[in-house]
Amino acid sequence: MDSTDLLVFFVNGKKVRILEPDPELTLLQYLRRSLYLTGTKLACGQGACGACTVMVSYLNITTKKIRNISVNACLIPLCYLHGMAVTTVEGVGSTRNGLHPVQESLVESHGLQCGFCTPGMVMTMYTLFRNNPNPTQQQMERALEGNLCRCTGYRPIVDAFRSAKENCPCGLGLCLEESDRTETRDQDEKSNDEPKSATTQDVIFPPELQLNSAYHTKFMTFKSSKYTWYRPTTVEEALRLLTNFPKAQFVLGCNTIGYLLRKGAMTSNVIICCTHLPELQCVQFTSSEIRIGAGVTMGQLESELLAVKSNKTISAMLDVLRWVAADQIKNTATLGGHVMSKIPNLDMQTFFMAAGAVLEFRKMNGGVQEVPMDNDFVHSAKNNVYQDQILVSIRVPLLSDDEHMSGLKQPNRRGFDYGVVTTGLYVQFEKGTTVVQNMRLAFGGTDDKPVLATRAVNVAIKRSWNEDMLEKVNDALMIELQSTAYTNIPFRTTLACSFFLKFFMKIKAELETGCSEFPAGLSHIPTSGIQVYDIPDESDTKAVWKPIPNVTSGYIAAGEAQFVDDIPSATNELFAGLVTSTHAHAKILSVDVSAALEMEGVIDYIDYKDIPCDNNYGFLVPDNVLLCQDEVSYHGQAICVILAESREIANRAVKLVEVKYEPLEATISIQDAIMKEQFFGHAYKVERGCMEEAEKEADFVLEGVCETGAQEHLYMEPHSSLVIPRKEQNELDIITSTQGVTQLQEDVAKFLGLDSNRISSRVKRVGGGFGGKATDSIVTSGIAAIGAWKTNRPVRCIYDRELDFKITGKRHPIEAKYKVYFKKDGRIVGCDVKYYYNAGYSTDLSPLIMKCGMLLVQGCYTFTNMKAEGKLCRTNLPSNTAFRGFGSPQVMFVAEAMIQKVAFHLNIQAEQVRDTNMLRKGDVTPFNMPINDDNLYRCWEECKQDSEFDKRVKNIHAFNSANRWRKRGISIVPCMYGIGYPPLFLNQAGALVLVYKDGSVLLAHSGVELGQGLHTKMIQIAASTLEIPHEKIIISETSTTTAPNTSETGGSNAADLNAGAVLEACKKIKDRLAPIKEKNPEGGWNAWVTAAYFSRVSLSATGFYGPREEGYDYEKNSGSHSHYFTYGSACTEVEIDVLTGEHQVVRVDIVMDVGKSLNPAIDVGQIEGGFVQGVGMMTTEELKVNAKGELTSTGPLDYKVPGIRNIPRQMNVKLLKYAEGPKTVYSAKGIGEPPLLLAVSVFYAIKEAILAARKHENLSEDYFFQCPATVERIRMACQDKITQKSK
């Protein structure tokens, strides 16, 4: 029994055999590092993003049917896979042999930007099509719930899968004619052209796994030096193992074990995998109960329940199962593992408790022990009472006619998320009456374990099902559910009671009408959208202005696109593991790395003493510290670094480093900093017009306070760098994920005391940046460079998601206090605003961000007189940094708050106030920018018309009158954003064009491809200028070796700047070829290029572009801060669930002025993606920092960026028809940041909806509502009896 077996499984049809597999190794690690199948990405390692989705196929040992399931490879231990087959994105299709229809549709529908999430998307959809060739839109959307995309806004992804189904009805490419396949394959072999259509047969389930039963029936043992993994085949064998290893850890679905192994938190080194015990695998239906084997997965159970005739129990169970996690989790999570997990808010646990489920345990030498799932069980399980037993099955009694049940939950994010509170609610009536005979109310998330409320139930027994009983039960619940487990107990008890109210109303409706459908939640609305833009007529052969797909999207969809972590390891490569501070502010007394250095595989370590020259860096002020010396300034700051042979060794060694601290007083909040007067530099003050005039002119003056929270970038690719030392000339090659190659090159050169010409800094693509990879990327590169310098070996430094969250800066939270001066007709004559930005521990870009943001003090309006002051608070947090919008979304939020305030006071619509005050052609902003056209107002008017704003306002009133517990609100806002940085030197770009003898062109420019389609646009410009097909041109990378002295890519400015440089370089080539072309007009591009070579005409050229003559002087308010403005408007309608605080954006209509779009499909993608990121900022994205300054949300599991369920159900985007605009390259405008600002409309629409709810409680006055509009804030703002009692 104890010898090691051979682990066998298949990957993409190829057999993998591993002797002595390491039980700690996950499938993801193995795919990426042993098989070099790097298409499957590591983005979170928490099972919460789907970037690592693969398809696993296996033979069900009881049904003998093959199941294809999507799973998160980051959670699956390799040993779990014995006898299974894995399909990765590489096994689905490739650019050489043909893309799969699913991949192809993503390309054609522009369903990807940075591409880091794309392979996971492909695999989710591929698996769905494998199981269901004709899925409905609802099924497709549901499948995508487990996959996050931070760039696109999801709409084009859903479109892609819809069109995959339409273009290829089987969804798998199997319906293509065989002859077509052969033909395409032959062509492929001859050509190196761009990606082809599907040619490959889908990988079939390996017959060997079907025919050789030993794969499924043999007792398996896998041993490594540390862990032993047993896979018994009978319950007796499992129990015998348990007797021998009493502390062994059972595994059924791996979701817990994967996490424990990764965290090094296992309590035993023996793992007993119970997946192949037939007794645990069955689902049996009898006349009185459903018996569910503990090893049945939630996905399996759902299929089984859907396949039999439904009854009340099945329907209630399906309702709960629907909202447990996402499919990737449900496909492996078992009911047994779920019941035995010690998490306080599990959905099926609370459901089973309320259902009166009975658990069947088996023990060595004992029979079956039946245990009711009640408070005693939960208590005993928490205390490991069942440690010596195995859970075999769960028996759920069927409901009779007199019994009713529901399971309701409310997560922080609609869709894939744990419930804040989750419930199981059951009632039985005395026969033929509405008198309560029995009741079970189970709640998860109100205490540190799920509870069955007993006191409330006793109150209900013998009472009739009426309002009196409802009130008494809720009163009792309020008392009974009090606990100290959470800081927000009033919200949790409010939710619990609100759920009981929902249950009450549902049953009442059922009793009265016999109808079990009760519209208790938000309306169900499938996603849809329209995109409207102009394309030049067909006769125009230019590549610009056309919606061509991102030029590398085929490689991205095939999983072939390379990110830093995908680069194969160099010989001798080391991995850098960071030791970070566990205090927000403290003196470092000592650092002991001796135990870490003794670990096998640890090669060296570095700290501040190893930095040859400068330990400080900073774009404006060098007050960032690379490695701390005597003091730490925030929780998560880097202290020293372990260099080891692998990342696993490095991570383990990091835990052995002992740092002793002397804690110092820490400042965390803005309030705290104001009190202690901790600011960076002086206040930035602006005054325009005359405030005394404003006071004189105004009929009213009102004051208000506004707050916005921090926002985490959550780019899907974490910070990553690989530094390769070249021994000669002290050169270093940095391959990294940054938005600014030059700054990084300069800083690394300074750390090492070298000239910049010895450091090359290169980027192929970045898996999302959004500003977060501007200055923060210097840390991974700096650390890897110091490590490489010290050891003379290549060093890779890649953050895991938790570290990325903790160490990097966010969007600045702000607090603003304002006074607004206005007249009776709604005209605003002045404002006086004080802003406080939480800057974190160092200066970073904060002064620039604050000043750029404050250019929008008045939003899109003309207030005549204005006074503003901004202060940067110094706190013990990571240094907050650039984020899409660069300070503007926060300031615009405040401007719109003033508009709302005025409208509320005058009892008129906010839209009227906006209209009255909007900037028009001929106006000049307070910062000297003339408004040269009326495109802002055109966007506004068209948005109002397209959205049928006035009609919908009436409809919403009608909806709100008809619905007590669902309310709707609508808001329409304009936006404007200055394109171009105020300091002139930041507005420059270079390009290099190399034309080869065969006519192919290699283009380089200063901008970094972050997913915004920059390279595609630049290729379009080059192709149009050179008058060649865009397929002849590629961009390989952005590098300091081809474009020196670049500015950081950001600010929606990069396309403008680089377009000018590319245009100039290409024109030079074109001019040089002109005489040759004249001699041979029919020759064509290739002939002209060859002739040029033989005539010794240079075929390379550089270009440079620096628009604007004058920069902006903040002190004197002179010059111009931008090249021009991009404008837009959005009208947003939302619906809220008054009882839970959940919301959905019902519809948004956006009109944007992007001039003559260089690529309308890419620009629409930027608009949708930017808007959805703004929706996150305004609603679900709440970063939690505890009193000690420690960030407690450290990944997508607990920081909720929008998923597919959170996007506007209807998203209509229109690009304003080009009429007039500033002079730019090909008349295009920058886009990227501006649409994010429009999401402010979501917040104010929610505020309107809440107001409609508050009116029922006679609360009609304005109220303070904090941003983001989380479920908790929405629910608690919708005041009623329940919220009042919860306090």
Ligand SMILES: Cc1cc2nc3c(=O)[nH]c(=O)nc-3n(C[C@H](O)[C@H](O)[C@H](O)COP(=O)(O)OP(=O)(O)OC[C@H]3O[C@@H](n4cnc5c(N)ncnc54)[C@H](O)[C@@H]3O)c2cc1C
């Ligand atoms: C990203 C993510 C999101 C999630 N979201 C939700 C959600 O929204 N709602 C929700 O309710 N849940 C959610 N879950 C939890 C999930 O539903 C499962 O409960 C959980 O993953 C455990 O299931 P498992 O089969 O993987 O258990 P395992 O990891 O295999 O085991 C869990 C525990 O049970 C013990 N155990 C396993 N089998 C037995 C047995 N036969 N007898 C005795 N002890 C046993 C194990 O030793 C272990 O301690 C989520 C999980 C993840 C990873």
Ligand code: FES
């Ligand atoms: S990396 Fe696996 S789910 Fe995020």
Ligand code: FES
């Ligand atoms: S394209 Fe989806 S995360 Fe970037």
